[in-house]
Amino acid sequence: MAEDQKKRRGFRRAPADRRRVELMEATLRIIASRGIEAASVRAISAEAGVTPGLIRHHFESKEELIGAAYAHHMEVLLRACVDVLEEVRDGPVERLASFVRRTLTPPVTGSQEVQLWAAFIEKIGHDPKMRQVHMDSYREFRQVLETLISAALFELGEAASPIRIGQLAIAVNAVLDGLWLEGSILPEQFPNDELVRIGLQSVSGITGVPLVQKDVAKQ
Template identity: 25%
Template sequence: MTDPVEPAGDRRSRKRVTNYGTGRVALLDAAVRVVARGGLRSLTYRAVAQEAGVTHGLVVHHFGSRDALIEEAVSHAIHSSLNSSALEIGTGKPADFAAGLGDMVDSGPELQAFQYELLLEARRRPELLPQLRSLYEEYFGATARELARILDRPVSRGMSRLVFAALEGLVLHQLAFGERDVTEEALTELRGLLERLSEDSDTD
């Protein structure tokens, strides 16, 4: 559950008693939105404070340094992404594969954009790679497990990466162009391919 952060405008008529134990998640959510709009270089104390509607000093108090803010925002985004992932449904039915992918993009575009910004920034800042690698290994593993359920056999790394790349491309294109209907059409085609692969496995 997200702790509330009091908007700056609500503090004009009374003295605010700051509780530094609340609002951290809201500040991290604000950081994700700032990066999604302007890239990692736009992530400053003041930008996060303005986005969250709090004082600059509150952000400084919570994180201490810009590097700490970046590190915690990355960790927060990773946990949020894994919780909202549409990859591992668990039914083993091709028709259910990646169900909710389009909804995931529509409901959390900032979170998805944040990840792509980090991927690009990691080319310039290698220290971001370990956490991103950890996130993507979770994605790769979830894809491989779901494909193994559908096909009733282990799948190769190349196969799981191919399917994941298709899904990630659909997410990126929906972010950039909208076109949720195209995402759903492509998923229907992908599920049809998986259905045929599953049937071939049954006849072997």
């Protein structure tokens, strides 16, 4: 008969940077799939395939892990965005249109993305670090939009002042945020690529950059 030997779980050592990323991404998966309330240190560590204690070895607190995961997520999102822009060989107008399309179609849209986003937004009201992460990522997104809009207007011979470019970027960012949100939460309300069509049409209306054929846009 087997003696009741306590077998200690085997493991592999990983460099700190790698393990930190694994833990952050496990955190994101848990929040996205089961909500922020389910994101306990035990659930996260189980998702990452490690034991709970390891979290506090790599992060000072659960709060710091959440904040780091937020920053990591936004970084990945922005990187994907910039990479997409560099792929497009077309002119500035088509680049702006591509950006709109990419923003309003999966995998950028999706209920899990919204759940992640909402969970983080809820914290920025009472967590200065989360607020700072939000401000940084928001500013970077806006700068990308300003570049796109400025280039598109310049190509059309309607170059605008930096102040106006900034206003347009805010407005476009807002409409994209809102459409992304509604399209992600209630996708069944937007058959096919209606979301994209409304987005292109709205951005056209705001900036004056023609992104859709007008006869099609009217109906």
